Amino acid sequence: MLNPDEMPRRLGAFLTARAGQDATVVSYKPMIGGYSRLMARADIRWKDGRTETVVLRGDPPPGKAMMETDRDVEWALLQSLTQASSIPMAKALHYDGTGSELGTKCIVLEFVEGSSLQALLNTCDPAQGYGRHTFDLVDTMARVHRIDPNDVGSAIPRPTDWSSYIDTLIDRFRQAEAAHVESNPFLRYVAGWLQANKPAPLPLRLVHSDFQPANIMVDPSGDHLMIDWELAHIGDPREDIGYYAVYSASSGPSLIMSDPVAFLARYREQTGFSEEAVNLATLGYFSSLAAITVYAQVLGGAGAMARGLNAGILTTYTLNALTVGHSNFMAGCIPPAA
């Protein structure tokens, strides 16, 4: 994937070896919109006359990734979810786990007709509202959180209990600060606040961890398919609500902040979770807590650049996401009354 000119030949050989018939790549185009991984779309013509479109998702060259995640883990998770049919998603088809065939570790996925929910939202007139999209988004989030954690098997780690899991998550703020090249008082402040203000627990579930409309494909019938599972883990489902609130505040439209009460009521209805656990206060709490997963990745990229180990426009461009994170930390950590 690192050299698009070579990819038609490489991909053709890769698919031929797996399908038992010759595959010819008739077009290969890098895709835009992915921040963490290289993406491309390829049209295939099989020897038996069938045609097929696939999507490739591979690692950037060493030192050029804005975040480091493990393709082996993502592939195992995608396989588990595909086999369990837990949620509509682009099927995981093949994997080059060594990079020897496609030039980098690369997952080959089924192509989904349609467009992203973000693209659809961008065409809406804010004055007219977003129609069915709001509740569709809530329902898709709830559907992710209704997945039986057993469906993912041993693909990703399974925390033992909610309390120790939350403690581990909070500690990631301190770890991120300790590992960084300079002090960051926001992280130690928010860690202390989160520790002192833990909400009521919920059952641990599959958390997408980058839940936002650019990662939801909408097919021609209007159904949603989740993509980009690289940060998924077993955790507190409210992480996705908080993350979405944070993300959409800076890259709108925000389908939650226009009417958070209605959003959360629909979510409770779809998941069966209680109002004690899902309310405006826990939305604020998890808006701070959930951001750490992506925040720590971006901060790690910044630290690597400062140490001369990373480079690239994605790393420098996403530094601003850290400031967005700081704003949300401060908004989520309610100060004491004077």
Next chain:
Amino acid sequence: MLTRPTTEQILLDLRDELLTTVDGAVESPPVKIAIQMMENVLRNCAERAAHEIAWMREEGDAMVAFAREVDQTLPGNSAVDSALGAFNSGRSESLHLDDVSATYSLAGHCFSAALEHAVAQNHVALHLKARSILDLRLEHENRIKGEWAFVGRA
């Protein structure tokens, strides 16, 4: 040395050149997105170049003053004492950017330790004072960030 045009002006001029000359000649969607990102980073760098030393000094002074106030009001915390000791022995008056940044980081460690101690002791006035210092830093970060959203995410 030549100081005019300032670094800020030069970077903003580069940004204009990128948008008016380069962007129009490019058709590749991935490259056009990279140009949008570069435009943003150049704006960030221009704002930093204009203010970062002054802002680091301003915030650093406020953070260390806070840590000293906590040390006087709630004495005996080893983390605060240790951070202040490291600051006193490691600080630099040099205005070279690396030196200012290193001193700012030492000040940040003092502030973090003092803030954690004040919050743990439920000292509301110090807690609120610390938040005003975090707000000052955030105000500076937001000025550097300017208008920003994830470009190309659709």
